[in-house]
Amino acid sequence: MTTHYLVLSALLFAIGGVGVLVRRNAIVVFMCVELMLNACNLAFVTFARQNGNLDGQLIAFFVMIVAAAEVVIGLAIIVTIFRTRRSASVDDASLLKY
Amino acid sequence: MEPAEIIQHSGGAIGAAWLMIALPLVGAAILLLGGRRTDRFGHLLGVLMAVASFAVAALSFVQLLGLAPGERRRGIELYDFVPGLAKVGLLVDPLSISFCLLITGVGSLIHIYSIGYMAHDPNRRRFFAYLNLFVAAMLLLVLADNYVALFVGWEGVGLASYLLIGFWQHKPSAATAAKKAFIVNRVGDFGLLIGLFTIFATFHTLAFNDVFANASKASSGTLTAIGLLLLVGACGKSAQLPLQSWLLDAMEGPTPVSALIHAATMVTAGVYLIVRSGPIYQGAETAQLVVTIVGVATLLAGAIIGTAKDDIKKALAGSTMSQIGYMVLAAGIGPAGYAFAIAHLITHGFFKADMFLGAGSVMHAMNDEVDMRKYGALRKVMPVTFATFAIGYLAIIGFPLLSGYFTKDGIIETVMEHNAVLGWLAVLGAGITGFYMSRLVFMTFFGAKRWEPTAHPHESPAVMTWPLVILSVGAIGLGAFLVLGNRFMTFLAPAVGAPEEMPSFHPFSLTGLATLALVAVGAVFAWFRYGAAEVPAVAPRGSFLTTFARRDLYGDALNEALFMRPGQWLTRLAVFFDNRGVDGLVNGLAAGIGGTSGRLRRIQTGFVRSYALSIFLGAAILAGAWLVVGNL
């Protein structure tokens, strides 16, 4: 039964991953990363049920905390560069290359 | 007689031989890192370190003498450099201790002399730091028990020499001379390095003990190759043909440097290398022959150059080349010549340092004038300098019973037994020596005053004259002490071996008399040209031969044709490629890599999403590869 959840988790992870590749807005890119983390959470919880232990659920808590910290730091960085460049497009930030 | 076994040693002064290297090294470090704060006592610290190093050397020497002759090769293990590959240790034996005494003894005297000579130089502290650095590197060179450490010392003295030649950087000629010495030495070092690679490839070790023990097992072709490559290194360091040209320019450095590095010690490193590598040369007759030919050619070339130079230091430099030629010649003969080569090296260290310091004293008095045509009649103004210089002069021309007489004649006699042609050429060289050294002395100390109006010559301070006096004592007696009764040959035998039959000393052999006669002719000829006659203030044009000699036998032109031009062409080729947009790479392969690089770096687009794509694809590839490998 848990297979469906795992497939859903994989799909979410893939959607998040592709989203990072195709979206331009830094905030949206970042949201896609968060989606990937939540896909992981889903997988953890599912596996916890499958394996019959609680470790997975516990890990999900930790992942949420880490994701929250990441959100705060990410937003701070993105907002700073947005204020400087007046653009949230990740393609505009490409001075460093070659 | 074969060299003795190396015995592992600990304790006593010999056990602390590393202090000899460490002390001056620490001195150099303190002076260089301490900066201006050490200006006030810098010179004293430098002298102290040199003298302390000498004390260790002397104590080690005494301890060594206390051992039985067969046990005088003491190895000191310092540490494992690469486990199982190279151990670093020191080798204290009669050969290395002789060098240590010379380096630290003469070195200390020159340190003391420099206090006076460099008194007014704002960078005196830096000068002493470099001198200390030199002493440490030179001691490492001679004390090393393997070729790696020897090479490190070899490069270290090269570095110190480079820094000291260019010490007065504000003079463009000094900077150029430093660069020239550096580049010419690179050629020599390159040869040495390839030689070391060959040794390692053949013997799988670079430790003296193991290499020499197995030398007889290698093919003579290999040994010849190694010998010739080591000779290239020796030629670079010891200013032998064809890598001699840097030495004359090196006289741009302060005079104490010329005395210590470019007369007494560093330039003799080549001789040390050849003597130390004796077991290799003894299996390679061709290499030995080439060594003797190089020696003879250089001793003549140096002498000829010496005849034509008006610059007192350059004339002395030519003479140095020539004298080292004698040593190389003797070293090329084998065990019969080793003792004389080293003995001459030691006495030469004394009388040449004596004369260089004397020349420095003269320059000091004459507002740093180096042109001998502007000297003359200085013997009365500078009695101490003159007296000591004269002793050095008599020693070098081989005046009977002085140092040079015993050691140089020893070489000539030995060579004569070995090969008469080389022997007579060596005698000829001695005759020319008699001429140019007399010329130098007569132009400087005798004749009429040809001083610049601003010159007010005076005797140098005691701190400069005392070293001269001590050195001249060595120039008088050391030769007799070393050679009579084969004292030095016996002492050195455990380290380098000795001929089956010890040579006996004939005071008036045919060769000896011929040499003396030629020297006398040279000296008398010089008296009539430069002592009794008027010396023109401007050098006359002279014959083709004179020009030839003045131009250092066209050594520079030769170098230019042989090394510089092709180098320039290579550079131009590179520039050509550079202009074609291939990023300044010299050959095709590098150009290929550069081109690849130039194209590949475009992958780094600067867009964060394309980086993410590379991660994403990388993850896919990684997972795919894993699945494939895992399911194999």
Added chain:
Amino acid sequence: MELYVPILVLAVLAAGFAVFSVGIAPFTGPKRWNRAKLDAYECGIEPTPQPVGGGRFPLKYMITAMLFIVFDIEIIFLYPWAVAFDRLGVFGLVEMVLFIVTVLVAYAYVWRRRGLDWD
């Protein structure tokens, strides 16, 4: 089942009261019209015109929002602890105090650095 009857009664009473109050008001109360009553309710502040699509809001709210996320989610750990705190004993208490103190350090930083000031 018996256990839930009072709750059910309470719910019915509450719902009835709400429906009754709202239903009766139009019939009993006075009817006086003015503009303010027809405007959107914004805590008594006069509504400002909004651009189409919601527009942008000032960044100063961002810091507040971020602080909220962080402190809100940190508290996640309090729930499991609260559920089992009697079984976790002294160790659990000590650890939780440490945790809270750490969060408080961050809170102190935010407070001292005026992260909580509205303007």
Added chain:
Amino acid sequence: MNGTIEAPTIEYALLAPMLVVFGAAIVGVLVEAFAPRYLRSAIHLPLTLLSLAGAFALAVWQALKGVPTKPAAMGAVAVDGPALFIWGTILVLAFVSVLLIKDEEHFVGSAAALPGSAEEEQSLVERAAHTEVYPLLLFAVGGMLLFPAANDLLVAFVALEVMSLPLYLLCGLARRRRLLSQEAAVKYFLLGAFSSAFFLYGTALLYGYAGSVDLAKINLALGSVGGQDTLLYIGAAMLGVGLLFKIGAAPFQAWKPDVYQGSPTPITALMASGTLVAAFGALLRVFWVGLGGLDWDWRPVFYGVAILTMVVGAILAITQTDIKRMLAYSSIAHGGFLLVGVIATGSAAQNTAALSGLLFYLVAYGFTTVGAFAVVTMVRDAGGEAWHLSRWAGLGKRSPLLAGTFAFFLLAFAGIPLTSGFFGKYAVFQAAVSGGALPLVIVGVVASAVAAFFYVRVIVLMFFSDPAADGPSVVLPSRGTAAVVGIAALATVVLGVFPQPLLDLAHSAAQSLFVR
């Protein structure tokens, strides 16, 4: 709903070095909150240095007291020989990097102020400073300590984030070239978050496979669980992505040049030394301990990654014109050389040799790279540090000592004998040869030769080109920077001439291998 849960045992003494660093970081935050502005850096600096030194002393004390043979904190953290060695290395390198940070004004006064705005002017006038740099750095160092010691994947993930998050912020705080710095921060952050999502997904899959995230239990499961190999392989690959990203192995290297270039140079130095060491420690632990039974499967994959990394690093370095990017590519290439050692597994003795080689290499490279970046901070022109290589032309004529030291560092990168770099490469390559990875070593040697070409080119540029008329000036180093350069040069020399003590130390640290 009854019965108490047994309290877990936590060996506080073993974890003390980490706790000291984290504690100092928290105190640092309090200092930020309550100390007046003018006092802050006067408090931070000694606090930071003392805590790092104290943590180092505790780690040494622990090592002297005896290396534990079992993981600590209920199996979550493994303080074993390699971990202690890596801790010591990271703490020393962090200490040195802090000296560099302290020195000059590398950091922006007010990160929130727009570049060129009146607000920024104001912050300059007020001499505002983000002294948060120090606590942030301590948090990052704490994460670096935890990462290689993490004995389960959850702790590893948390450590990864604790290490990375402060670094993302620090990257964006350069005083000069703000746009580049902010761009570096955004790139590092987005890519770092992206890759850590992969790491987490890998953790999830392995948890699904083994029923635990404990490395030892995963390794046990390798033999007993059947039929779920796909989970295992993909999970391992995803973990690999996260770890290789932090190392900067190709094809996950793209962030490195950009981030290294844009970040404040002291932070670059810390990332190039400390982060690399920590990431290698974690990689080794995850793959040698957690997936040790799977080495026949991961070795070929890493084989390819190592080759690609060495080649990409060496070749791309050649055409770089920016000194910091060049050093970044050099760091990528060195990551490749180190990966060669990761593959050289086999018998216990073989593992010990490979591990001790890697440990030595990490120390040697860490010191040299910090020194090189310290030199970069000293060569400046009007716009700040002079990064473009053309500006370095003729530096050897103007400041021979500095240029000579830098040349020496470059030679150490190239692995010339008598520098520490030589023995690092020697030890790792030798282990790889005896581990049967000869082709890899050949690629490594060729790549070193290609890289050496570029290092020598820089040396030639410094010593044999004519200096530009308006060339950059070399600032007189403050005591901090001078100390950093001195320490780094000394370490490079000493490890090049007397490598034996450290080799012995690394060997004894590696003797027990990783605990399980």
